[in-house]
Amino acid sequence: MTNTLDITKREQTINLGAGPSSLPTSVLLEAAQGILDYQGTGMGLTELSHRSKTFQALMDKTEADLRALMSVPDSHAVLFLQGGGTEQFSATALNLLAAHAVHNPDYFATNGNQGPPCDYAVTGSWTAKAVKEAARLGANTNVAVDARKVEGAGGKFGSIPRVSEWKLSPVASKPAMLYYCDNETVDGVEYPSPGFPLDQLPEDYRKTVPIVADCSSNILSRPIDVAAHAIVFFGAQKNVGPSGVTVAIVRKDLIVDPDAGVAHGGPRIPTTLVYKNMLDNGSLYNTPSMFAIYASGLVFDDLLRNKGGVAGATERSAQKAALIYGVIEASEGVFLPTVRQASARSRMNVTFRISKPGQNQPDEKLEDAFVKRCAEANIVQVKGHRSVGGIRTSLYNAVTIEQTQKLAEVMKTFARDAKDGKL
Amino acid sequence: MTNTLDITKREQTINLGAGPSSLPTSVLLEAAQGILDYQGTGMGLTELSHRSKTFQALMDKTEADLRALMSVPDSHAVLFLQGGGTEQFSATALNLLAAHAVHNPDYFATNGNQGPPCDYAVTGSWTAKAVKEAARLGANTNVAVDARKVEGAGGKFGSIPRVSEWKLSPVASKPAMLYYCDNETVDGVEYPSPGFPLDQLPEDYRKTVPIVADCSSNILSRPIDVAAHAIVFFGAQKNVGPSGVTVAIVRKDLIVDPDAGVAHGGPRIPTTLVYKNMLDNGSLYNTPSMFAIYASGLVFDDLLRNKGGVAGATERSAQKAALIYGVIEASEGVFLPTVRQASARSRMNVTFRISKPGQNQPDEKLEDAFVKRCAEANIVQVKGHRSVGGIRTSLYNAVTIEQTQKLAEVMKTFARDAKDGKL
Numbered sequence: 102m103t104n105t106l107d108i109t110k111r112e113q114t115i116n117l118g119a120g121p122s123s124l125p126t127s128v129l130l131e132a133a134q135g136i137l138d139y140q141g142t143g144m145g146l147t148e149l150s151h152r153s154k155t156f157q158a159l160m161d162k163t164e165a166d167l168r169a170l171m172s173v174p175d176s177h178a179v180l181f182l183q184g185g186g187t188e189q190f191s192a193t194a195l196n197l198l199a200a201h202a203v204h205n206p207d208y209f210a211t212n213g214n215q216g217p218p219c220d221y222a223v224t225g226s227w228t229a230k231a232v233k234e235a236a237r238l239g240a241n242t243n244v245a246v247d248a249r250k251v252e253g254a255g256g257k258f259g260s261i262p263r264v265s266e267w268k269l270s271p272v273a274s275k276p277a278m279l280y281y282c283d284n285e286t287v288d289g290v291e292y293p294s295p296g297f298p299l300d301q302l303p304e305d306y307r308k309t310v311p312i313v314a315d316c317s318s319n320i321l322s323r324p325i326d327v328a329a330h331a332i333v334f335f336g337a338q339k340n341v342g343p344s345g346v347t348v349a350i351v352r353k354d355l356i357v358d359p360d361a362g363v364a365h366g367g368p369r370i371p372t373t374l375v376y377k378n379m380l381d382n383g384s385l386y387n388t389p390s391m392f393a394i395y396a397s398g399l400v401f402d403d404l405l406r407n408k409g410g411v412a413g414a415t416e417r418s419a420q421k422a423a424l425i426y427g428v429i430e431a432s433e434g435v436f437l438p439t440v441r442q443a444s445a446r447s448r449m450n451v452t453f454r455i456s457k458p459g460q461n462q463p464d465e466k467l468e469d470a471f472v473k474r475c476a477e478a479n480i481v482q483v484k485g486h487r488s489v490g491g492i493r494t495s496l497y498n499a500v501t502i503e504q505t506q507k508l509a510e511v512m513k514t515f516a517r518d519a520k521d522g523k524l
Numbered sequence: 525m526t527n528t529l530d531i532t533k534r535e536q537t538i539n540l541g542a543g544p545s546s547l548p549t550s551v552l553l554e555a556a557q558g559i560l561d562y563q564g565t566g567m568g569l570t571e572l573s574h575r576s577k578t579f580q581a582l583m584d585k586t587e588a589d590l591r592a593l594m595s596v597p598d599s600h601a602v603l604f605l606q607g608g609g610t611e612q613f614s615a616t617a618l619n620l621l622a623a624h625a626v627h628n629p630d631y632f633a634t635n636g637n638q639g640p641p642c643d644y645a646v647t648g649s650w651t652a653k654a655v656k657e658a659a660r661l662g663a664n665t666n667v668a669v670d671a672r673k674v675e676g677a678g679g680k681f682g683s684i685p686r687v688s689e690w691k692l693s694p695v696a697s698k699p700a701m702l703y704y705c706d707n708e709t710v711d712g713v714e715y716p717s718p719g720f721p722l723d724q725l726p727e728d729y730r731k732t733v734p735i736v737a738d739c740s741s742n743i744l745s746r747p748i749d750v751a752a753h754a755i756v757f758f759g760a761q762k763n764v765g766p767s768g769v770t771v772a773i774v775r776k777d778l779i780v781d782p783d784a785g786v787a788h789g790g791p792r793i794p795t796t797l798v799y800k801n802m803l804d805n806g807s808l809y810n811t812p813s814m815f816a817i818y819a820s821g822l823v824f825d826d827l828l829r830n831k832g833g834v835a836g837a838t839e840r841s842a843q844k845a846a847l848i849y850g851v852i853e854a855s856e857g858v859f860l861p862t863v864r865q866a867s868a869r870s871r872m873n874v875t876f877r878i879s880k881p882g883q884n885q886p887d888e889k890l891e892d893a894f895v896k897r898c899a900e901a902n903i904v905q906v907k908g909h910r911s912v913g914g915i916r917t918s919l920y921n922a923v924t925i926e927q928t929q930k931l932a933e934v935m936k937t938f939a940r941d942a943k944d945g946k947l
Binding site for chain 2 (some may be wrong): 104105106107108110111113114116118119120121122123124126129130132133134136137138141142143144145147148149150151152153183184185186187188190191192195234237238239336338343344345360368369371372373374386387388389390391392393396479481482487
């Protein structure tokens with residue numbers, strides 16, 4: 102008995118969604134077979150026991166491939182979690198506060214029953230949410246920088262202020278963490294690569310304060326120095342796989358039993374958010390999100406073995422971003438980048454407004470016309486986030502150079518037509 | 525361009541796994557197409573924005589179908605969550621404690637800074653875990669009954685003591701909840717249907733104390749009186765869909781902003797566990813586990829429109845269970861039920877040990893031989909949970925009567941061979 106899949110329309114479509122976003126067709130074709138009969142077991146992948154040897158082998162390979170792709174050192178655990186990046190807003194702070202309480206049992210009592218500072222670098226919508234959540238949960242948060250509030254920002258995100266201007270907590274106050282987001286999906290703001298801002302931090306701070314990076318929307322698009330971080334986490338649904346799984350790469354010496362810290366001011370943490378439970382059980386503390394892990398593993402395998410690993414993705418990302426930013430630059434004011442600091446413009450999420458030539462003013466009618474032009478060329482999901490407006494074309498790993506070239510052509514024609522008064 | 529799926533071996537396989545467990549082939553075939561091109565959009569379902577109209581329509585239909593299947597009243601919200609049943613061990617207690625704090629702002633201070641009692645009926649491994657988790661999080665837990673500790677239990681689960689013997693907290697102490705598990709997957713213990721234990725509870729208790737049911741492993745296999753419950757929740761990966769989504773059906777007047785209760789002794793709740801966030805955002809507070817919701821929706825549609833709804837499932841479940849328990853009964857001591865109380869034997873998870881005839885003693889060699897016999901008949905995933913041992917054949921909704929008949933035949937032949945000394 103056989104069954105056939107129709108991918109005709111898929112092959113014609115260019116999906117530039119900001120996430121959940123497109124995945125390689127080859128991966129999804131393999132997954133389609135896998136959910137009906139995984140590797141000849143007669144059972145679909147999501148119908149297997151998560152305690153079976155077959156699924157354990159999948160978990161092992163998925164972790165090994167990710168470790169190879171990212172050069173994850175043995176000092177760090179790789180955890181496959183649920184709840185999305187949003188749950189990690191809570192989990193990163195809670196687990197690091199627990200570690201702080203366990204490692205510094207006298208801290209809370211000797212500091213007037215106040216927990217250690219948690220530093221946040223707010224450069225976009227996601228870090229703004231992360232610091233709000235940590236404060237809700239009782240953390241002693243410190244906004245080291247808020248990019249909306251620096252000179253020239255006008256209350257909007259669109260730059261990454263120099264680290265020398267950040268108001269970091271004193272090292273002597275033993276901060277529990279410094280949190281940043283490597284690429285702000287909504288705002289199109291990305292830290293310039295590589296190694297920034299770590300190499301700009303004061304040395305004693307960098308060496309003692311656990312550093313947390315939210316890499317949900319640019320992971321596997323360029324190298325990251327995992328060893329320099331306490332936690333690197335990312336939701337799957339951009340460069341990795343379908344929504345439903347979140348990976349947290351965590352330095353093992355910071356993974357503690359939180360219950361041992363409660364008497365010392367540490368937080369009570371719901372069991373599924375406790376990193377130690379996941380570490381001790383190889384991410385199988387409870388039933389995981391099996392399909393999302395499976396498809397993510399197929400993406401890892403494909404990137405590692407067929408597409409040159411992270412080095413290959415880095416090169417392609419640079420090419421794609423250069424192409425589209427080049428078109429924006431050459432548009433003579435038709436396309437207006439929303440990120441004012443050129444070095445902070447994201448390679449993943451290219452955000453811009455559209456103006457009549459010479460007016461330097463967003464024009465929603467022109468933006469609607471552009472979305473329509475894209476649709477006519479089968480280029481979809483290009484509207485900007487509702488909080489920012491305008492256009493956002495996301496150039497994640499699954500978007501090919503050929504697809505990016507087609508986008509560039511549509512943009513060029515549109516800019517020319519705008520200048521010729523044809524719109 | 526087309527692609528072909530091979531389901532030959534799948535069609536020959538009978539998967540009796542206890543969960544994650546089998547799903548209808550028709551559902552998975554549709555899902556296979558859907559992950560490559562969902563309804564002719566040119567994009568796979570997991571590649572769509574979760575904020576798109578297309579995905580919103582899927583959410584709306586999925587909720588409407590589930591409401592129709594379960595006759596969910598308007599008084600109750602249907603929330604699609606992540607984190608599995610295990611996360612609901614935390615979330616049910618935390619959210620109901622928050623509601624209690626908001627609705628009874630003076631309670632904490634006037635009760636010596638102690639929260640309200642939370643009653644638990646422990647009848648198997650999952651409720652044992654649930655009460656442990658609530659206590660970890662600081663709840664004032666009361667084990668109203670522990671089925672391992674009643675007379676004749678010998679420290680093992682295998683019965684449901686009468687509600688009149690439970691030590692419920694006094695109504696005057698304003699308990700925050702009573703928690704039970706309708707079907708204990710590991711132990712094969714299920715409450716007799718219908719309406720038990722609710723109708724055995726004292727009337728004032730039943731009318732005032734929020735009642736929580738974990739129905740992860742028997743939902744949609746028989747009716748449940750949702751209106752009588754504060755919360756009915758279930759992980760998908762038994763009768764519903766692939767792992768990755770958990771449904772919580774919650775009485776709306778108990779859904780509060782937990783931050784408003786913190787000053788009154790209520791807990792701080794990580795944002796993804798806060799029911800109010802999910803209610804206010806139609807379960808799209810953050811990116812949901814899209815594939816799991818999608819496939820669950822296909823199962824709801826199939827059950828509602830093709831398979832007679834919950835009434836049809838109830839009838840088939842009864843037939844399947846009667847068939848297998850009948851074979852056990854007729855085996856003259858070869859198959860030994862592990863649940864000593866006949867009325868508490870699960871229709872979903874039939875758990876038994878295997879003995880030499882007349883010895884009434886589990887024989888692991890015979891059990892291994894039985895697993896092998898099953899494998900020869902392409903009947904797979906029948907080993908008992910590691911904490912119980914023996915055999916567990918799970919007869920979830922996707923297991924057909926024909927497949928159950930094949931299992932019955934294998935069991936009958938095995939019992940005969942055992943009695944004939946052929947094993």
